[in-house]
Amino acid sequence: NNMQAFIDSNTDEFDWSIITGIFNKNLYGESQFEFVDKIISSLLDVSTQGLIFTFNSSKELDEKYNINQLINYVSSVYSRYRINRINEEDYIICIYKYYHSIIP
Secondary structure (H helix, E strand, C coil): CHHHHHHHHCCCCEEEEEECCCCCCCCCHHHHHHHHHHHHHHHHHCEEEEEEEEEECCCCCECCECHHHHHHHHHHHCCCEEEEECCCCEEEEEEECCCCCCCC
């Protein structure tokens, strides 16, 4: 698990974590959202601002793991996020680390 090895061995702090493709397929069946949650939480721990990731909805047609389920997960767990649909299949999801904005 290269992603987890990177997270575990990394002691640096970043403004943003950006990942692409890692959530496109349901790799862990019933435990997929546990995997998503662990990766997001771990990356938010090393990011001062937040996390940005992509999702290609054409890769996964599973009724328990799809863009609607992912949107429901993000909206139920995080209070500051943005989800943009880029085209018919691709989305960019941005989760902000803090609950408040520092922009005056």
